[in-house]
Amino acid sequence: MGLWTPAKKKRIARSRIVGTRRVVEAIAAAEVKPEVLVCASAIGFYGDRGEEDLTERKTVGKGFLAETVQAWETEAYRTSDTRVVCLRTAVVLGRKGGALPVMALPFRFGFGAKLGDGKQWMSWIHLEDVARLALFAVENLDIRGPLNAAAPWPVRNADFTRLLAKQLHRPAFLRVPAFLLRAALGDFSEEILDSKRVLPSLACEHGFGFQFPEVEGALKDLLG
Template identity: 45%
Template sequence: MKIVIAGGSGFVGQKLSEYLLDKGHEIVILTRTIHKTSGNVTYVKWLSEDSAPENEIRSADAFINLAGVSINNGRWDENHQKQIYESRMKATDELIRIISQLEKKPSVLINASAIGVYPASLNAVYTEKSSEVADDFLGRTVHDWEKKAMHVEASGIRAVFMRFGVVLGRKGGALPLMTLPYKLFAGGTVGSGKQWVSWVHVQDVVRTILFAIENQQLRGPVNVTAPVPVKMKEFGKTIGSVLHRPHWLPVPSFAMRVVLGKKSGLVLEGQHVVSEVLQREGFVFSYPALDSALEDLLIN
């Protein structure tokens, strides 16, 4: 297949590109900077006044939208929140415009999303059928992002919203920061420890994306979380066990708010999210349990 990726240079995008190339697919990466074409990877400039990516792409089997300013950087001040929101809206608008101009249109748009669309809760269990939307910055951003991407269906193109949980990887995502205190022998429970962590190994993330492309019955929201979410206290204890480090020094909520600002909600609050769609369609996670995922990422 010929697959176009927006946001191919990011944490998930790099892993996804490697995975798709290994499976023999042709990749087109939309980028703001010039790169030389190499093997089955073509780089096409976009989001600039002098770019017309549709003229270079011409046709595609699938589009994947991972583009947008990272939510993991910065303190989520007003300016940073504006960048996070507007970068996603602008990129999605441009993707829809590009698709409308193609000679051969893709059959599917895979749009990144997040479980942050669901309200934080200690007791609720969310599935793809859950209609609740969090009344905060991340909830509104995800809701609006999905709503904009849905416009592609007016052209008869299937839209899938991959609601990623906490993505765990060696060099990106949340895990390096979460493990650092343990490596310094200062790890412990963050906040109350009762908040849910609906996590997923990055390798399973990229596998679910190709799964969604290949399975034409999938459309709409798809929760991308491992089968067994855990509470934050258990998450920390598992890191300590895998690294053979103590889990002893609590990190109070107020300290996280001082360090992270508004972004502290990512670690102090959480959602218990279940991926009913992937389970129903027979997707098998390579890393269904936290201990095996952490052993792969931190030890192997």
């Protein structure tokens, strides 16, 4: 969160890239190699893609996040001794910590608002489904490479705003213009305004069943 200064961008990239490099080096040095490395990754890989359906087969997008995630995953794939799965995680919704408490706070005080025009796609996933999908990746030997950790029904920001307000029994008639978000948050605003319609194609092909496929059910579970 907050402004992405050049120094902060450098810290973000280094923590992901160098951290993963050290893990891969440890695997290379280990006498007994692990059978699988499930590496954290992010849907920032895809960049701002509008209405495009983003499956694991899509190429990398543009921008700081896309470049960082691509370099991050590249480090994971350097291991030749271990099956690698890069879990490209969407916005994780959980009861404590993460995105949801931060997003819900202004709504609780009656200041809920859609961001920009509200038409941008928001990909999300319930915390329980992230944990189950990571275990699924470990247990299914046919899964390797990128794996989208996103619920099968992404929503537009305007719809998420409406459903969150409904669950909290608060109004949400406001709108924060995109230019204000860009002025206040700089490059971090792309996290909020970019449109990513990410689909869990590989998970569904391998028979993974989401406990929370739709955001309304996830919000009821987490905030009810």
